[in-house]
Amino acid sequence: MKKEELNLKDLLVLAPMAGVSDIGFRTIASQHGADASWSEMLSCRAMLHNPKKTEYMTVCSPSEKLKVGQIFGHEEDVMAKSLSLDLLSHYDAYDINMGCPAPKIVKNGEGSALMKNLPLASKIISACAKATDKPLGVKFRLGFDKDISTEFGKMCEESGASFITLHARTTAMGYSGQADYDAIARLKANVKIPVIGNGDVVDKTSFENMKATGVDGVMIGRGACGKPWIFDELKGKSLPKDRFKLVERHVEILRENYDEKWLTMYLRKHFLWYCFGMEGASEKRLAIATSQSINESLKILKEILK
Ligand SMILES: Cc1cc2nc3c(=O)[nH]c(=O)nc-3n(C[C@H](O)[C@H](O)[C@H](O)COP(=O)(O)O)c2cc1C
Known part of the structure; x- marks a missing residue:
């Protein structure tokens, strides 16, 4: 898929979840309404040094519609190079993880640590955008400990990202408190590239609230755990009987x-x-x-x- 061919309007997306969004789970979700699915986050360093070890995480199913491979790292050259690996060639689009709060990731200056280092985050996005013709997204949080999401989103756009996803919590919040849908609406109003809204969508009410922010696509993570048919449910389709x-x-x-x-x-x-x-x-x-x-x-x- 070329960058200009990407259309995220009204898409319902299965979130990347390390240790959860395996090929079976992604298949069931895709057969029950998920229009796009993200891989678990993939380490660029690991893929370059030992692609065999990461291979099992990159296997996709024919049921998956728009397949997005999510990468993480902190070195722009390593990350850009990883996008030309055969291992990732079957993905329709790529996404860079700039939101992971896990201490072992943050300690390496990766994931949400990049929200504290905008110059490096920008360099990474530019290098990766130049390295691929496919759409390239960035997934981030509100900020590390305060909301800088609009500034960060604009930086992503200026650096060459084709779409962005906001999980509207800070790193400091982890998974506590509530996702800030006003921040998602502000971000959407301030960038031209498509925005995917993420955080706490678990039912029709939260889905409608998220859509009211004006986002293009809606991403669901924990709401799909044990219920990968939630996408059909939100589309008003009948639920699986068995x-x-x-x-x-x-x-x-x-x-x-x-x-x-x-x-x-x-x-x-x-x-x-x-x-x-x-x-x-x-x-x-x-x-x-x-x-x-x-x-x-x-x-x-x-x-x-x-
Ligand atoms: C177990 C687990 C693993 C996750 N792994 C990733 C990941 O690999 N990459 C990523 O960008 N976000 C990851 N996330 C964050 C989710 O993609 C999502 O942003 C977050 O759960 C908020 O959305 P939700 O309220 O719909 O769950 C993970 C979340 C959970 C619960």
């Missing part, structure tokens, strides 16, 4: 790609999300959280979800 079947499909896709032992641990969180709030689930949570067998967990989930 949720267990979708859970089985999620597992089946992951089994095609990953080792069973690793999956047994990995899938626990998804299983807990799938049964969250369902009748009879609370007594079974411990069994799922400590399960040593995917098939055992599936048996429990079948009882809860049917």
Whole structure:
């Protein structure tokens, strides 16, 4: 996809979530209304030094519509170079993570640490924009400890970004408090490139509130955990009747790609999300959280979800 071909108007987007948005989850979300999906954040250094190790995170599904590969790093040359790797060639667009609050990322001057270093953030965006013909986005927060989102968004635009995504919390807030939708509306009013709004969209009311900011696209992360069909729900489409079947499909896709032992641990969180709030689930949570067998967990989930 060329930069000028990107259209994010009214798109519903599955957020990048490291350790969560695996190929199975992205497939189910895409088959249930997600118009675009982001990869988990991918380290540019790791990809350049040992592409094989990151490969498993870059596998996409034919169901995914607009596929966005999200990269992170702090060296503009390394980051620009990573965009020419075969590993990333199947993505329709790229995105740079400038919002991650994780201490080990921030300590390296990456993720949301770049919101404290606008000259470097600008250099990274310019170098990456020059390195690819594909649309290039930047995903950021309000700021590190105060709201600089409009200034930061304008810098992204001037540096060559084709779109931006705002998770409207500061790094200092982590995931606490509420996303500031007024800041999203201010950002949208101050830039020409498309804006994706993100933070706390979990139902029709929050979705309408987010749309009222004037954003082009809406991104959903935690609201899709255990409920990857939320995109269909927000589009007013009918909900899946057999949720267990979708859970089985999620597992089946992951089994095609990953080792069973690793999956047994990995899938626990998804299983807990799938049964969250369902009748009879609370007594079974411990069994799922400590399960040593995917098939055992599936048996429990079948009882809860049917
Ligand atoms: C477990 C988890 C992992 C995340 N990983 C990433 C990531 O890799 N890249 C990124 O830009 N944001 C990441 N985020 C942030 C989400 O993309 C999103 O901005 C945030 O959760 C707010 O949106 P929500 O309220 O819809 O969840 C992550 C969030 C969670 C909960």
